[in-house]
Structures are given as C-alpha cells and as structure tokens.
Amino acid sequence: MSSNLTSILKAHLRAATAAVALLLSSGAQAADLNALIWCDHADPALLQPFEEANGVKVNVKEFEGTGAGLAIVDQSQPGDWDVMVIDSIDIPRGVEKGLFEPLPEDKLPLADLFAQVKMDGSTVVDGKRYGITEKFGYNTIGYNKTKVDPADMQSMAALTGDKYKGKIAIYDYYLPVIGMAALAIGKKTAELTEADLPAIKAELLKMKANAKLVGEVTASQTALATGEVDILVGGGEWVTAGLAKENPALDFSIPKEGAVLWSQSLAMFKDSKNKDMALKFIQYIMSPEGQARLATSSCYWGMPANSKAALTDEQKKILRFDEQPSFLARAQSYPAPNADLDKKMQDVWTEMLQAQ
Amino acid sequence: MSNAANSGRALPRAGCALPRAPLPWALVTPALGWTLLFFVLPFLAMGLSSLTAHEGGGFTLANYSQFFTDPSYWRAMVNSLEVTAIVTVISVLLAYPFAWILAEQVPERWQRLALMLAVLPFWTSYVVRSYSWLLVLAQNGVINRALTSLGLVAEPLQLANTRFATVTGFVHFFVMLLTLTIFANLKQLSPSYRKAAADLGAGPVRTFLHVVLPLTLPGIMVGAFLTFVLCIGDYITPQILGGNNELLMPQLVMMQIGRRGDFPLASALSIILMAVVTVAYLACARWLKIERA
Incomplete structure (x- = not known):
C-alpha cells in the first residue's frame, strides 16, 4: 500500500x-x-x-x-x-x-x-x-609560494604541524581529503577499509585543528586567492592554474606521500x-x-x-x-568505496566538521 | 429596525440551513489546489521517502534513529537553534528602534524614501550579499584593515568563516525584514492610545512599556517568527560565511544529497527540522494573531 x-x-x-x-x-x-x-x-x-x-x-x-x-x-x-x-x-x-x-x-x-x-x-x-x-588533476597541497616555504609543502606533515596553524583551508569534499589523510598515514587509497577509518579520522581532526575553514570550491579558492589562508588541503592545479595570471604566487606540490588523482x-x-x-x-x-x-x-x-x-x-x-609523468607516477587513485563504506566515510567527515 | 428588515429581505439566522454558495469555494479552490500540489503532496512524498532505506528500499526508521543517536547530527540541530535564537534576538533589538525612528521621528513625507533605503539590501542577490560580507570580514577586509590601521588590534581578527560571520550575514538581512513588519505595526497604532495614556498621567517610558510595546507585540512576534523560520532553514549564509567550522541543519541535509544522493536521510532530517519549526509556531501562536482589537 x-x-x-x-x-x-x-x-x-x-x-x-x-x-x-x-x-x-x-x-x-x-x-x-x-x-x-x-x-x-x-x-x-x-x-x-x-x-x-x-x-x-x-x-x-x-x-x-x-x-x-x-x-x-x-x-x-x-x-x-x-x-x-x-x-x-x-x-x-x-x-x-x-x-x-x-x-x-x-x-x-x-x-x-x-x-x-x-x-x-x-x-x-x-x-x-x-x-x-x-x-x-590532483587533490594535493595548493599554496601561496610567497607566504610558505615550498620545501615544507613536500610533506603532508606540514598540514598538521604548528608552523602553518590558522593558515590552512580544507577543501570540503570528503573522498579526496580522506584519501589525502590516508596517504599521510601511509595507507593506499585503493585499499581503504572500515578498519582504517579511526586513524584517518584522527588525521583529519589534526588537520581541522590547524584549519581556518573547510570550504567548497569557490570558498576555498577565494580564501587562497585573497590571502585568508596560505595553504589549501585538497587543492591542486584546479585551484591555482586558473588564477595564475592574477596571482602567479599560487602553486601546488605533489608531496612525498603522494596525491589523490x-x-x-x-x-x-x-x-x-x-x-x-x-x-x-x-x-x-x-x-x-x-x-x-x-x-x-x-x-x-x-x-x-x-x-x-x-x-x-x-x-x-x-x-x-x-611534469605529468612524474606526478602520475606518484599519484594514487581516488577512493572508490562501496555504498556502506562511503556512508561511513561521510560520517567521519561530518564528525570532523563538527569538531571544535 | 435594521435596513435589511426595512427592505423586507430575510436575514440569515444562526442554525438555519443556507443554500451552498459555490462562489467562496470557487475562490478558495486555487489556493487549496496550490497548497495540495506544492505542499501536501511533496510533504507526503518526503515523509514516505524518510521511511525508506537508501540502499535496497524497504521500510526503515534508521534515518530518524541516525539523527538521535549520532552526536554530530543532533549537534547540527543545536547549532541551528543557537544561531537562529541569536539572530532573532539581535535582529529584534536592532529593528525595533529603527522601525520606531522611521515611524515616529522621520517626517511623513520622508518615510517612503527612508523605507526604500531600508530595503535597499533586498535589491541585491542574496548570494552576492553573502560573498560581499566575506570580503568585508576577511583578514584583509575593510574591518580588519580599519582596526589594524587605527592600532586597535595588532593582528587581524578572524571574523570571516566563523559563527560571528554567519550571524552578521543573517542579521543584515533580517533586520530589514523585521523593520518592515514592526514599522507597519507602529503605523497602524492609533495616536489616541498614547494621548489617553498621557491624559492618565503616564510618562513616555511608561506609555511605551505599558501601551505601545504590548500593542506592537504581534508585529514583533510575526517578524521574529518569520526570522526564525527563514533563518533555521537557510543554507547559503552559513555555507558561505561560516567556513564549515560547524554544521547547521540545512548543511547537513545538503551533505546527504551531494555525492551519495541519500534522499531518505535528507528527507528525515528535513522533517525533523520542520517539526522544530512547528513547535516554535505553537509556542508563539498566541501572539501570531492577524486581527486587531
């Protein structure tokens, strides 16, 4: 009925x-x-x-x-x-x-x-x-090279250390950034399981503690372009390339841990x-x-x-x-969870957003 | 004797059966049809959807239990209520004196222009207005530059991407809305009330507290309720200005749809939000009267 x-x-x-x-x-x-x-x-x-x-x-x-x-x-x-x-x-x-x-x-x-x-x-x-x-393209580290040390951007450790606290934005899309968090703790994005989520969540919370905002495309792009933040977690050529003429200081790196393709x-x-x-x-x-x-x-x-x-x-x-051949060699696949894991990943993301 | 009696026409008496007049029903049918088509049916569809499992279909209450058992979900409701309450209170406190000045202090011939200036922000896009606030409140924005150049702060304050920014964006909009409702209420208030109060020895403050304020309370409540409803369901302002440093209910609803297309969970969260609005309505229904004594 x-x-x-x-x-x-x-x-x-x-x-x-x-x-x-x-x-x-x-x-x-x-x-x-x-x-x-x-x-x-x-x-x-x-x-x-x-x-x-x-x-x-x-x-x-x-x-x-x-x-x-x-x-x-x-x-x-x-x-x-x-x-x-x-x-x-x-x-x-x-x-x-x-x-x-x-x-x-x-x-x-x-x-x-x-x-x-x-x-x-x-x-x-x-x-x-x-x-x-x-x-x-890559979900990786986008940054303003006049404000940060480009050498620091070769490691994801910079995202959770104290040096750039309050100068970081996180791109608001859970799959690629969860992929980045997985890379940061040495996991392969293609092999993620539910058992990996607690460690990924801990890494995300560390990033959030350093972040000024978690923004969708326009907000995160605006924050980087206006100097509100100097680093965008999950950023890449899709953020920096289009703004290159107006702001040539914007760049991206593929850190040693890799990036998400x-x-x-x-x-x-x-x-x-x-x-x-x-x-x-x-x-x-x-x-x-x-x-x-x-x-x-x-x-x-x-x-x-x-x-x-x-x-x-x-x-x-x-x-x-x-540089694409070398970038592609170091990039890992986009997380492609099944429906159940996808829901759990989104819930982890929700918890991260609500964390104070 | 009444004119009707004089003219010999029969007056309807209570309890008498009257022939059904088709005209009132004909007049009300479009509104009923509109409500049925664009509110009742979608609401039913949403209600049924909220009781359906996202994967595989079938009846489930899991979408509702997720809200009540997951702290990050009900935290969104708490955030929404807190932000809405703050916005409503601040907006009323700012709008009332503004409306009073417009109605009582501005000469009649300038009131129309003053009102037009008051609603000027409505003429721009809501999204554009929100992004404008983002630029005003940004680290390099107008406010921080002024504060730092005046030496009031050493470092720029974090104003954008905070709850403060969300509240500011909301208040900017809703003060105007409330001003209009309260202004209309004040203008409809007969000067006789104040004269009578003065005749009875009441001073301006007492007249305001015991005469003007109670009589304009329906206008305040209507405006406050509109503010509450529009604010608690708004997605754009917190999304642009809040920096996602906390989630409000509309953001949580949208999150379920974006990638996963989880409409059942989004529907359940929306119905919970509607239930909260209904409770708010019932709580202040006694003041939401249209008729005037």
Whole structure:
C-alpha cells in the first residue's frame, strides 16, 4: 500500500519535474543536445565552436556531486538527456542503474590518452566502455609560494604541524581529503577499509585543528586567492592554474606521500534521442582543440586527458604539463568505496566538521 | 429596525440551513489546489521517502534513529537553534528602534524614501550579499584593515568563516525584514492610545512599556517568527560565511544529497527540522494573531 502510494507520488512528481525542467530549459528543441555537466562545460568558449560547426544548441544543466546528478536523471523522462559529465569512479553507478550507452572505442582517441587516467577499472564495465576520461588533476597541497616555504609543502606533515596553524583551508569534499589523510598515514587509497577509518579520522581532526575553514570550491579558492589562508588541503592545479595570471604566487606540490588523482569522464545516455550528435559532442570534447578549451575553462582548469591537447606553451607551463609523468607516477587513485563504506566515510567527515 | 428588515429581505439566522454558495469555494479552490500540489503532496512524498532505506528500499526508521543517536547530527540541530535564537534576538533589538525612528521621528513625507533605503539590501542577490560580507570580514577586509590601521588590534581578527560571520550575514538581512513588519505595526497604532495614556498621567517610558510595546507585540512576534523560520532553514549564509567550522541543519541535509544522493536521510532530517519549526509556531501562536482589537 505504502509502496504503491510512493510509486504513484514519485511518478507524478517525476512528470511534474520533467515538465518544469523542459519549460525552464530555454526552449529545448528536438535537435538540441541536452547535457548534464559540471561548470567547466558551461564555458561558451568551449561550447560555441561545437554549436557552430554542427548547427546545434547545447542545453546544459550544471550539478554538483554524482548523487545530485543521478537524482536529476531520476526525475526526468527517458531521453531528456544525451550526455553527462561524471566522476570516473562513479560510472559503474550509472551503468548499474541502466543509464549509459556503451561507447564505440574505435571512434574515440583512446590511444592518445595518458595511460594512467584511462581508468578502465571504472570506465569499462563487463568489457564495454561506458565512459571516457576527459580531464584530470590532483587533490594535493595548493599554496601561496610567497607566504610558505615550498620545501615544507613536500610533506603532508606540514598540514598538521604548528608552523602553518590558522593558515590552512580544507577543501570540503570528503573522498579526496580522506584519501589525502590516508596517504599521510601511509595507507593506499585503493585499499581503504572500515578498519582504517579511526586513524584517518584522527588525521583529519589534526588537520581541522590547524584549519581556518573547510570550504567548497569557490570558498576555498577565494580564501587562497585573497590571502585568508596560505595553504589549501585538497587543492591542486584546479585551484591555482586558473588564477595564475592574477596571482602567479599560487602553486601546488605533489608531496612525498603522494596525491589523490581525480578524473572526470563523459558518458552517453542509453535513452538519448540524439546519439549521433552525442557521440560527436564527446569526440569534440576529446579532440585536441576541445581538450585545450576544456582544460582552460573559465570555471576551473585541469589537465586534459588527451596528451595531444592543443595547449599553448604558456598554458602547458601553468598546468605543469611536462611534469605529468612524474606526478602520475606518484599519484594514487581516488577512493572508490562501496555504498556502506562511503556512508561511513561521510560520517567521519561530518564528525570532523563538527569538531571544535 | 435594521435596513435589511426595512427592505423586507430575510436575514440569515444562526442554525438555519443556507443554500451552498459555490462562489467562496470557487475562490478558495486555487489556493487549496496550490497548497495540495506544492505542499501536501511533496510533504507526503518526503515523509514516505524518510521511511525508506537508501540502499535496497524497504521500510526503515534508521534515518530518524541516525539523527538521535549520532552526536554530530543532533549537534547540527543545536547549532541551528543557537544561531537562529541569536539572530532573532539581535535582529529584534536592532529593528525595533529603527522601525520606531522611521515611524515616529522621520517626517511623513520622508518615510517612503527612508523605507526604500531600508530595503535597499533586498535589491541585491542574496548570494552576492553573502560573498560581499566575506570580503568585508576577511583578514584583509575593510574591518580588519580599519582596526589594524587605527592600532586597535595588532593582528587581524578572524571574523570571516566563523559563527560571528554567519550571524552578521543573517542579521543584515533580517533586520530589514523585521523593520518592515514592526514599522507597519507602529503605523497602524492609533495616536489616541498614547494621548489617553498621557491624559492618565503616564510618562513616555511608561506609555511605551505599558501601551505601545504590548500593542506592537504581534508585529514583533510575526517578524521574529518569520526570522526564525527563514533563518533555521537557510543554507547559503552559513555555507558561505561560516567556513564549515560547524554544521547547521540545512548543511547537513545538503551533505546527504551531494555525492551519495541519500534522499531518505535528507528527507528525515528535513522533517525533523520542520517539526522544530512547528513547535516554535505553537509556542508563539498566541501572539501570531492577524486581527486587531
């Protein structure tokens, strides 16, 4: 009875939400491409060349966090969306829900991708490729090199020592920072279990005791840029590169303990009504031109997954393109917990935030 | 005799059955439909969701028990109540004299302009306003620069990313809201009350305490209740200004959705928050009367 009522309510709410979404989607047409994206894909400098070349309008909807993105899909009608940007580690979640279409490997520049960021463990499910990594970077230590000793930034011990107390911000996303805490205590991010959580929590509490704030992307970026803090735990090129022109003192290090490799992928929806155009969009984003534009998007910069991205020498320098082989060798994978461990990790994060 | 009697029309008497007039129902139907569609149904959906397990579905009370058994969860409620209480009290204390000056001291012809200036902050985006406060309160912000250049402090104070910053951002907004409700209340107060009090020998202070203040209490309570409801459910201000150094309930709710999409737990926390607002309403319902004597 209750589940029937739930189903009816959910069905009506979905229909109503889909109707409202369509009304609000600035007049979406059948020929449009509807993309669920992160903010870096909303940059007109990225979308305009594709739209002009293909005579198509790309309607974008931004979301933060896989859960929120999948909720939008859940509340939409099948076929409403064509492509989605998603954390590479979360592609299996979409596949499990039956959302994604296998991608034709022969039509994608897989051979040009940095080998370490292909993430086949996540992007390939049951032998089929459901996602392709488009951008990556590191959750590591971002800092202002005029305010701190860069040599100190080669060790995570600096984050919990007294020297920079009150000068530190922590990026407010539990998975990468828990990954960093794990690295700091000598754990491998790919092997984390519930038994590791008490030690990770203790490390997080030490970081929190030194931190002035725990902020999401904009807040932590603003804090570093305005001098409110000098170090950002979890920061990396995605914070410092975009601000390099205005503030060349911002930099990042890969400390001796390592860093957490983040990566985002593109996936195509199984129910897309415009699969040809969706594939063209993915091919454009993965092309050298699209990769350069995505890497230097106005929202945030990041390393292009395609090693042949058409970046200028200056852009490569800012992204430390030539140092990538050594960075990648020292980086560890993004924590990819199962649902139960994920919940426990978030609870540890909540306790850290509430600690005074 | 009444005019109705004179005109020969029958007056309705209590207890008499009247033919049902369709007009009142027709007039009220849109409001009922709106409430049903955008409040009752979503609320029911949220209630059912809160009783569902995130993994695998099925009935569960675990989402509620998590709140009551995990100290970091109910700490968020305590934080929310503390911040909301502080904001409400400070806002009332600041808004009342402001509204009184506007209503009693500013000449009638300037009141409209003064009111417009008072609500000027509403014209800017809430998010932009919050980020502006962040810059004002920052280590290199206006306040710290003034304090250090005047030699009042040796080192910049930590004002941003604190509860103080959250309260400041809230108070800036809610003082204006409260000023409007209290101002409207003061303007509706007949001058006869004060004249009568004066005739009976009461001085200005006594008149204020025993006449004006009690009569404007409904306006204060309406404004305070609005402040309470809007403040306890606000996500933006604590998220931008609080620096996540403590979590408030709306932040805890949002946290469940972001990556894990745990809508059942988010729903349970939201319903608990709504229950607290309901209790607050019941506690001050006696003062939340619209009618005036």
